[in-house]
Amino acid sequence: MEEQINEMNKFFQGISVSAVDMLWHIAAALGVFLLGVVVKKLLRKLLDRLMKLRIKSHALPQARLDSLSAFAFAMYDCVAWFIIAVASISKLGVDVSSLLPVAGVGGIAVGLGAQTLVKDMLAGLMFFLEDQFQPGDIITVGDVSGEVEKMTLRITEIREFSGDLHVIPNGEIRAVANSTRAYHRALVDISLDYNENIGHVMDVLKDELSKCYPGMDGLMEAPDCIGVTKLADSGVEMRIVAKCAVKQHWAVERELRRRIKDRFDSEGIELSLPQMVVHEKKEG
Secondary structure (H helix, E strand, O other), rough: OOHHHHHHHHHHHHHHHHHHHHHHHHHHHHHHHHHHHHHHHHHHHHHHHHHHHOOOOOOOOOHHHHHHHHHHHHHHHHHHHHHHHHHHOOOOOOHHHHHHHHHHHHHHHHHHHHHHHHHHHHHHHHHHHOOOOOOOEEEEOEEEEEEEEEEEEOEEEEEEEEOEEEEEEEHHHHEEEEEOOOOEEEEEEEEEEEOHHHHHHHHHHHHHHHOOOOOOOOOOOOOEEEEEEEOOOEEEEEEEEEEEEOOOHHHHHHHHHOOOOOHEEEEEEEEOOOOOOOOOOOOO
16 A cells, blocks of 8 residues: 555656656746747848938938838748747757758759749849839840839739739739830931932931930930931931930820921921832723
8 A cells, every 4th residue: 555655656756757847847838938939020120220221321212112111021921930939849859950851852843833932033133133124114034015103022013004003913924125224315307308408407417306405305406417227118317316314205206206207307308208109000
């Protein structure tokens, strides 16, 4: 009987020790977790301040700054929570090294399933870091041309001049033509009747174009007539080029066409008209 009592005492003592030990591990894990959360918040505020000081000197647009900050904080949160989780679990007496292979396999599975998403986000990050384009720019991506309305790490929204909105995953953007950097170039093509004297037309154009700058809104320098560009079926084609402020080339082109037409009318210079040759078949 006495031996049985001793064995029961040892059993309950073992349970007490195990319970105390478990409570100690839980308390230690909880303490590490709470400490990790506090440190994470402090480091996040420090990171936010450092990013603002670092990027402030580059005068980045607010939309681009917000996207970069969101990406940086998302990466930071993932790493921080992983470290906090590992440190907390280790305090429970769990061998963390045994979980790494499982985490590795899980990471590979998630990576394979989300490779398109990761590809889009990495491409978006490179667009932000390299400053290839930003909201408000006029760009051409493949067959789509228009104004960039929105940029995120995953997609780019382009509004065509017709009003259509294209949502393009960043990973599908291979080449970008940006028409909004430094200046635009206005191009005006005119087609003259073959009976017109090209030398006289050139003199008239040079005189009229010299009156455009300064004075015409949007021009950065005087327009120039580069001469005959094509001997087409309907007439002699000539081209005028002009360096303009960003997004002002459409207005400049319209104004140049109006002025050239008015001057040609006063000088009696005729523009060519589309012609069609009809061959009549004689019977008999």
